[in-house]
Amino acid sequence: MDSKTVDVMKWLEENKEDFVPPVCNKCMFSNQLKLFFVGGPNSRDDYHLEEGEEFFYQQTGDMVLKVIERGQPRDIRINEGEVFLLPSRVEHSPQRFANTVGFVLERARENTEFDCVRYFVKSSTVRLFERWFHLNDVVRDLPPLIQAFRSSEECRNGIPGPKSFLINAPYEAAATDLSKPMNLQNFIEKHKEATRLVTKNAPVQIYGPPSYSTNVLLYGEGEHILEVNEFELIIWIMVGNFSAYFIFYFFFVLLGLSSRLLCGSQHFSHYSIRLFASPQISPNITCGFGYCLKSFISS
Template sequence: MFMLMREDILVFTKVLMGADLDRATIFWQFRREYTEKSEREQGASTGDPTLNLHVCNRKENRVLLLGIQPSKSRPTTRRPAIMTSPVTAPVLNNTDKWIEENQKFFLPPVCNKMMHNEGQMKLFYVGGPNQRKDYHIEEGEELFYMIKGDMCLKVVEQNQHKDVHIKEGEIFLLPARVAHSPQRQANTIGMVIERDRAETEKDGLRYYIEENGASTLTTLYEEWFHCEDLGSQLGPIIKRYFASEQHKTGQPVGTIEKPPFELDSKVKLVKPFCLKHWIDKNRADMDSKGVVNMFGSNSQFQVDVFGKGENTGKCDTAEIFIWQLEGSSTVTVEGKEYAVGNNDSLLVPIGQSYTSKREQGSLSLICYQDPTRKVVPE
């Protein structure tokens, strides 16, 4: 739920019944009506409204739509809501060639390079070594895959510190609101996919008090910020921590501000698993059904692996990432054809339809992270 300021105005409440509409369609219908209403009343559009969507009755397909006009004090320097993206044309890369051309960035002090950063999807490759004490917290999910070597992801799972070891060739989905601290070794390369943040979302960077060399659950130091470029924003926060009294004394100073949201203390992490072994185990279903889902429907991430055949897709809230795992495919986006070879990837822009055709022996991993599927803490 949104915390409304006094000057915020409830524009209207509308109930849509009996129509088979997804949230993205509802959003655009609302935005059009909101803009027209603003222009009629004020002579100009006030920009995109902040939305709060609730499915009231899925069986009867009732959707309660609340539109909130932003307050006058709302910052105007942040990027647009995550429903929009500057990426307007598909982006085709060969992963092996791209890594070879950018491997110099995988070494300290940078250790990472963004492949996709302009739009809603944030996809980057990370090297090492990188040992850190800080824990990152966000409302989105992160998808990890280790291309070369192993890594350790330190997490707080169900109020306990835990090490998640992701080995070479393994894939792992980190749920939202789980504190995590990636530890990477030299001569390793990993892929990470996350998403852009809505204007209302904040990320946290947290340090925990240590006792006898082990982290506790007591916060030593933390900062919350709207994440626009994590790579450039982390540095100043880390510098402030090392210059703080908390770092010098090992004890918190004063009162730590209440965080924007609490950690998910109930979620149970699914262990990392070998992508190749998973494919071999599910290959028969891919051949017979054409597609197998990887993580279920309770995540923001939708990750499917498609076998021989044809599929069409479109997402109005996220960019779609097509990764050719085996063989080749032909992908047509808005009438333009792309030849996608082995270990190529294709980024499909928000709102653009695609058709992917695969022959026998072809496998495509197709994924996106839909922010409207985010579970709001009670």
């Protein structure tokens, strides 16, 4: 079975040199689901457009996600500990600062899907330059397109020119209202009673249908059967004391204080998870049992 468990804090420490310029990012998982951590500072004036959704979480420090919402610029500040799900087909430009790290989760593109790197005339939403492409690897595919703009006549003059638009846009940006980021720990505290009632045996939805195609679900104490079907599954064990058994045809045992991520292959249709309070933990600690954040992204 193709699966992997990662201690996030240890992994970040081992790869810390990748989260500062000029690299600023490192991919943890890159199959059907792509999960990469991003540091800073960066300097970006390009906007990205894609047909899938993106899930953001700020591990350390804050970031600003510049977007075009219904034709108007908007800055969405994602603070440390907050999550945000960006809908598909929204022009966005992540702005990251020094000594910050966050992760972004997105899905692989279908062969028929296109991404776009887009630039606007300064202080406006008039399109200056754009390139449509099929994205396979964000780290490899984006830099040449950004460099193409920086060496272009359109960049030098600041006005659209003959090479601004090489093809007709395959689709237009979505006209949608964007939600605010939410503090994940506050969400867990608010819903902890719901997650610890094993008899309900149901997760709490953080994001999902009908507003989104991405399902982000919060699981608490108990045993859960999670169906993967043809999609990969990423399980995130939140920071805190916990014991957790992941049962496939074999099982993992995860113990500790740090956050962990597990990516399961799409080759198995389902598996069960057993989450329970560690006997070493005081029963007065309300979040002593394992919180599990399960996220899978469909097309």
